[in-house]
Amino acid sequence: MAVDTLVSLEEYLNTSYSPDMEYVDGVLVERNVGEWDHGMVQSNIIFALMQKYPSVKVLPGVTTKVAETRYRVPDVAVILRKPEGRFITEAPYIAIEILSEEDRVSRLIEKLKEYAAMGAPNIWVFDPRLKQMFVFPSHSLQEIEGDTISTGDPRIELTRAEIFQD
Numbered sequence: 001m002a003v004d005t006l007v008s009l010e011e012y013l014n015t016s017y018s019p020d021m022e023y024v025d026g027v028l029v030e031r032n033v034g035e036w037d038h039g040m041v042q043s044n045i046i047f048a049l050m051q052k053y054p055s056v057k058v059l060p061g062v063t064t065k066v067a068e069t070r071y072r073v074p075d076v077a078v079i080l081r082k083p084e085g086r087f088i089t090e091a092p093y094i095a096i097e098i099l100s101e102e103d104r105v106s107r108l109i110e111k112l113k114e115y116a117a118m119g120a121p122n123i124w125v126f127d128p129r130l131k132q133m134f135v136f137p138s139h140s141l142q143e144i145e146g147d148t149i150s151t152g153d154p155r156i157e158l159t160r161a162e163i164f165q166d
Contacts, residue, residue, distance in 0.1 A: 009069065013087070020061055023071040031073055032100035033061075037128035038075075041098050041163060045076050045126070048162040056080055056093070056156065064088040064095075066114040074115070078122075078156065091119035094151060099127045112136045122151045131164045 007015075012023040022029040033039075042060060049058045057079045065087055066072050078094035095115040097108065108125070115123050116139060123136035133144040150157035 012071065013063075020063075020073045022073050023069075025069045032102045033075070035100050038098050038100050040166065041126055041128045042075050044163055044165055045096060045098075045158065048158055049076075049078060049156070053156055056154075057082060059088075062088055064092065066118045070114060072111055072114060080154070091115070091121070093120075093154075094122040094124060094156065095120045096124045096126070099125065099129070101129070109141070112141070113139060122156075124149060126163060128164065131160065133160065133163065 006026045007023070007028055008026070009023065012021075012028070017028070019033055020031055022031060046058050046060055049056065059077045059079065061073050061075065062077050063086075064072050064074060064077060071087070074092065074095045075098040076094075076096035077088060077092040078096070079088065079090075079092050083089060092115075095112075097111065099108070112123055112125070116136065125134040125136065125141065126132070127134075133149045134141050135144060135149065136142070147160045148157050149160075149163075
């Protein structure tokens with residue numbers, strides 16, 4: 001849900017919000033986090049990626065500049081090198097969103113399109129409740145039917161069991 005107050009970009013970038021907020025054209029946008037299933041999937045993804053791929057950076061909830069007046073906070077961002085500033089300003093190698101019960105499809109698609117527009121080559125979406133995995137190539141949300149989700153080169157992959165373990 002959006003907060004009614006307009007906030008300057010400078011204020012947003014220099015203020016800590018709890019929980020984290022996204023910034024969309026001057027409006028603070030709440031993120032749906034804090035649920036058990038969401039947190040477990042986020043934790044599982046981070047743990048598995050850090051164990052399997054120690055050379056990449058795996059970051060939970062880091063502020064990411066997707067456009068001049070838009071800053072999003074992916075649930076997990078995988079980057080190949082450390083950003084130069086306080087925030088991610090280059091496209092993450094993998095932008096990951098984990099669905100919560102309150103998420104709306106239109107808001108999710110808007111965010112995924114922003115990751116694509118900034119050049120993120122891999123966009124993954126996980127639904128903890130239904131244990132579904134999706135990718136977002138060519139502005140189309142596509143379910144992964146098999147047990148593995150992966151990238152191209154460099155190859156990074158996770159299994160359904162790694163992601164959705166309790």
